Amino acid sequence: xxxxxxxxxxxxQATLWTLIxxxxxxxxxxxxxxxxxxxxxxxxxxxxxEPLVYWVGTGLALLVIAISGYIAxxxxxxPGDPAPHEHSTESDxxxxxxxxxxxxxxxxxxxxxxxxxxxLILEDCR
Amino acid sequence: MGSRNTLSHLAKPIVSxxxxxxxxxxxxxxxxxxxxxxxxxxxxxxxxxxVVGAVVIAIALALLMRWAVKSPEGSxxxxxxxxLIVILGAILPAVLLLGLLVxxxxxxxxxxxxxxxxxxxxTGEQFWWRVRYAPPGGEPVISANAIRIPVxxxxxxxxxxxxxVHSFWIPGLAGKMDMIPGRVNELPVKATKPGxxxxxxxxxxxxxxxxxAFEVVAMEPAAFDRWLAAERRPAKPIDGRGxxxxxxxxCGGCHAIGGTDQSGTVGPDLTHIAARRSIGAGALPxxxxxxVRFIRASSEVKxxxxxxxxxxxxxxxxxxxxRYLGExx
Ligand SMILES: [Cu+2]
Numbered sequence: 481x482x483x484x485x486x487x488x489x490x491x492x493q494a495t496l497w498t499l500i501x502x503x504x505x506x507x508x509x510x511x512x513x514x515x516x517x518x519x520x521x522x523x524x525x526x527x528x529x530e531p532l533v534y535w536v537g538t539g540l541a542l543l544v545i546a547i548s549g550y551i552a553x554x555x556x557x558x559p560g561d562p563a564p565h566e567h568s569t570e571s572d573x574x575x576x577x578x579x580x581x582x583x584x585x586x587x588x589x590x591x592x593x594x595x596x597x598x599x600l601i602l603e604d605c606r
Numbered sequence: 607m608g609s610r611n612t613l614s615h616l617a618k619p620i621v622s623x624x625x626x627x628x629x630x631x632x633x634x635x636x637x638x639x640x641x642x643x644x645x646x647x648x649x650x651x652x653x654x655x656x657v658v659g660a661v662v663i664a665i666a667l668a669l670l671m672r673w674a675v676k677s678p679e680g681s682x683x684x685x686x687x688x689x690l691i692v693i694l695g696a697i698l699p700a701v702l703l704l705g706l707l708v709x710x711x712x713x714x715x716x717x718x719x720x721x722x723x724x725x726x727x728x729t730g731e732q733f734w735w736r737v738r739y740a741p742p743g744g745e746p747v748i749s750a751n752a753i754r755i756p757v758x759x760x761x762x763x764x765x766x767x768x769x770x771v772h773s774f775w776i777p778g779l780a781g782k783m784d785m786i787p788g789r790v791n792e793l794p795v796k797a798t799k800p801g802x803x804x805x806x807x808x809x810x811x812x813x814x815x816x817x818x819a820f821e822v823v824a825m826e827p828a829a830f831d832r833w834l835a836a837e838r839r840p841a842k843p844i845d846g847r848g849x850x851x852x853x854x855x856x857c858g859g860c861h862a863i864g865g866t867d868q869s870g871t872v873g874p875d876l877t878h879i880a881a882r883r884s885i886g887a888g889a890l891p892x893x894x895x896x897x898v899r900f901i902r903a904s905s906e907v908k909x910x911x912x913x914x915x916x917x918x919x920x921x922x923x924x925x926x927x928x929r930y931l932g933e934x935x
Binding site for chain 2: 586590593594597598601602603604606
């Protein structure tokens with residue numbers, strides 16, 4: 481089952497579009513954070529005791545980023561042309577884009593956590 | 607020759623200016639490095655942690671660079687080199703930054719304010735401070751150009767401005783907060799050490815911006831309560847020439863003196879002017895000479911002052927008014 485998934489993922493196309501999935505999710509989560517806090521504070525006048533919607537949104541963002549990173553890890557290990565993988569061949573290009581995607585996913589994952597930390601710790605509308 | 611002269615001319619003010627800047631940095635009266643409030647203490651603590659941390663990281667980085675440059679090629683295998691980059695370049699910074707974030711965020715939590723806490727409304731005006739104490743369950747007390755707060759109690763400053771943007775900063779007490787016309791910004795503080803301190807406007811607001819300061823007196827709670835009760839009562843104005851002149855020159859169109867029929871609200875309330883530690887928002891000491899000078903031509907002391915000059919006023923009239931004001935404790 482897992483192996484089948486792996487080989488399926490390995491055959492997926494890594495493109496510049498898949499590359500920006502993680503940073504885009506980070507950006508959307510950033511916007512979501514501001515909107516959520518602004519709307520919540522404006523509507524209720526005080527900070528949420530249990531910001532459920534926020535945690536669901538944050539969990540969703542982390543999940544999307546994690547999946548993007550997971551796919552990228554598998555793709556970056558697809559055996560292909562001999563090392564060094566720096567030629568303009570199909571498999572080297574895939575590996576390169578996949579590797580970049582993986583790094584971006586790591587950065588975005590941390591970014592989302594850093595964005596969410598104030599909600600966890602500050603709990604204040606001011 | 608000429609250029610040398612100008613240089614030595616310049617050197618003196620530059621050197622003494624730098625010395626002054628350094629000295630004022632050590633001033634316990636108005637310094638973020640001499641906190642007398644919880645928030646300023648937290649800021650100072652955070653600053654120290656950040657500076658020490660930055661120095662440690664800088665030194666570690668320099669040592670690492672030195673090692674990288676000096677060590678012969680091949681001292682690290684390709685794999686361990688890559689691992690080093692991942693650990694020092696990605697994991698360590700992420701963990702450090704997360705730690706710093708989690709450590710510093712709680713310090714941004716404002717003091718919880720309760721309905722029973724003292725509120726002080728301060729309005730920034732060119733170039734002075736309108737002050738209104740709103741104690742819980744009591745009538746407000748109007749004052750100006752000086753602020754007293756009780757030690758150990760939460761006080762909520764409600765800050766606004768009447769003309770342009772000003773900024774309210776008592777470096778030893780808390781961070782600064784802008785005063786914006788049409789908006790009330792809240793700044794909860796808690797003083798910890800009694801003493802006399804100083805605050806300053808920190809947003810350029812016109813010609814006398816630098817002359818827009820105020821004394822801050824942090825007092826033991828019991829003493830503060832006694833002071834506030836006294837501040838609420840009007841001073842006992844003495845009858846005489848000064849009092850009549852104050853009325854006939856029209857000072858009361860702008861200034862109020864409690865206990866008299868002078869009740870203007872354009873300028874600072876003068877009910878207890880002689881009990882303040884300065885006149886003109888920190889510009890001059892409270893002496894007869896200073897009062898005379900300020901009354902006749904306040905814009906000579908504070909350029910752009912909103913108080914008109916009285917060039918036709920004789921020295922004798924000014925002295926009488928000053929004597930009258932000097933009794934308002
Ligand atoms: Cu100002």
